[in-house]
Amino acid sequence: MDASEMILVSVDDHLVEPADLFADRLPARFVEQAPKVVRNEAGADVWVFNDTVVPNIGLNAVAGRPKEEYGIEPTAFDEMRPGCFDVHERIKDMNAGGVLASMNFPSFPGFAARVFAAADDKDLALAVLQAYNDWHIDEWCGAYPGRFIPVGLPVLWDPELSAKEVRRLAAKGCHSLTFTENPAMLKYPSFHEDHWDPLWRALSDTGTVMSVHLGSSGRLAVTAPNAPVEVMITLQPMNICSAAADLLWSRLIKNFPEVRIALSEGGTGWIPYFLERLDRTYEMHHLWTGQDFGAKLPSEVFRERFLTCFISDPVGIKLRYDIGLDNIAWECDYPHSDSTWPNSAEALEEVMMGVPDEEVNKITFENACRWYSFDPFAHRKREAATVGALRAEAAGHDVSIRSLDHGRVKHPQGVSVMDVVRKATA
């Protein structure tokens, strides 16, 4: 399919929270303690909440910048492309990239809102979390109906409250919950305990997808502190593989047959091997372990319950029948360093050379829309939703690669994993 004819719905992008997010959204008694943006001594803008300082890491907001300027230093708002934090600029960038719709994961709260969960005052934490969810749905996504798939933050410290929040958000049209890939790593009960049942029931009742993003266990894929940063970057999708195995064999899958899961930013090329490994594990061991999926193999269960996605993954496209044509979605990953923006459509055209149009459509938007109960065409005619049509609307919007280097950040060479951790917590 020609790039300009594609329709692109991305199941994984990111927003950088604007500094005024909580303004007028909290009861008076919590205003003083609300998360705030502070410019630190080094010139970076960091979020501060409950004695936790969360920087925006440079690599997570590099859209449109030259690769030489990528880096791990905490960054400032004026060192980012405005599309990172300003929804009107974001829409212009989406149009220029030909992206019809997008799901935007949070940045400073962490993918499972563990920064909020860490607050001692749980009333404050809940107020902040609900303010965030309302801002995300009403203000960010609400500004451009049909352009964003809303995603809610969980109440990590209380499954009953989390269930209630899922039901509240579903009533507002939100059918995606971002959740940790491994609660046990965050010191909560694992996926193998009944602790989470109320939340799973709410997901099941409301048709809300559990979106587990790589990195959401709060644990980096680190082999050794002095390993080059490339080791960590190469391995990051591995945590998602762990989460996929952990979830597939969990009681969530067995006891809540309606709940579906998305493996966000997990890539697709490893899935066929993983499915083979699941089935072989079952075949070799179920007679002594007593594992039982009824008449199904684990790979069949995976295809019923898990959505996968990719940024640019030739192996995954080649193996699309082994993954499952209905289980693959596309993601843009704007504004992170892995993103193909603004040339995603061209990257997709190249990787999907020879793929029949109906399969391209499944992968670039149909699977995403079905999975997340999202209908962009309620707001925009299909003819006006293509890459070509959106780019025509964006005419004149500058997407050329350009420097945002203010001379503050030193871009180092020979970076180790330890450097990343040190900078991130500086």
Place this chain on the structure above:
Amino acid sequence: MDASEMILVSVDDHLVEPADLFADRLPARFVEQAPKVVRNEAGADVWVFNDTVVPNIGLNAVAGRPKEEYGIEPTAFDEMRPGCFDVHERIKDMNAGGVLASMNFPSFPGFAARVFAAADDKDLALAVLQAYNDWHIDEWCGAYPGRFIPVGLPVLWDPELSAKEVRRLAAKGCHSLTFTENPAMLKYPSFHEDHWDPLWRALSDTGTVMSVHLGSSGRLAVTAPNAPVEVMITLQPMNICSAAADLLWSRLIKNFPEVRIALSEGGTGWIPYFLERLDRTYEMHHLWTGQDFGAKLPSEVFRERFLTCFISDPVGIKLRYDIGLDNIAWECDYPHSDSTWPNSAEALEEVMMGVPDEEVNKITFENACRWYSFDPFAHRKREAATVGALRAEAAGHDVSIRSLDHGRVKHPQGVSVMDVVRKATA
């Protein structure tokens, strides 16, 4: 290719050390402290050395037994097929399975001999380690020339001594060293420090392959203690993926261009995705990190330096050109629970349906022989080396699945990761 025409050289099998391994092999002053087999109260045979008790885990010696009898309990010699620990019986089993030659990794010392390295008396540790290596090369492999690819244990606590041992073993014809997939996990310097340079130099000088077996970091792939054991079994090959990334970006690769590495029991189906990920990591980040492989991409470097292997991996065979036809070897994994023995040839015939004969030969034996400088045909004519010829020699040897249940072991249902750890250390 018809199963009976194949030639099978396995790059990964396992031996269970016989109880008399150290008899007459240690200086008098160390005899008292040598590792010994003790039958414990529960009826299992365990190795005892330096206050460490190492059981033989049931799952690691289940060849020929019904799957219902698989389990995690420590086992006894009379609950194992004799081919596990008796080289004459092993050869009969190899013949019956049509396996020409095999590399046998250690069991109780750990894949990188960390049980020996833990001894306070390093003279004792070195004497025990060298006794083991001599036994392995002279007695086990030596009993049937051309049937075993010898593999040496490293002196983990001293790179200079380890280098010396590598040179000593190379002079005896041993060109494989089993090493940990991550020394940092074992509290030694990581692959990114110059600490190991003397060892790497010895590997380089002697053409010895570093064979890193999954599980050799001493860390299991555990998501949560109460996860079903299937989660761990599914994920075990992931540690190897970590090791592959850790090594690929390490100074070993850059500074010792002759050293080659084998990823033992790591599977192959994930490799193409991994190579894609390596190259993308390089392309997106080398301008700010300064990574440099000369004019090469990381995937090219991988193909020059890494051997991969599989037991039964349809996805890997399908993607063999994306992996590299010269980078794939086969393994039997006898007597572990993942093994295809005694029907490996039939399993290979099925998975390699339609693969040209010259490609089958590379995968089933040529790559293994080239990689490990091993020439089985110095000892046996090629016509006598096929699956069909070897099976004819084994006529009458019983390989039917049969119970070895002595009523001692209770085979549980619903096993968690914690159960495995508890049993293994009982």
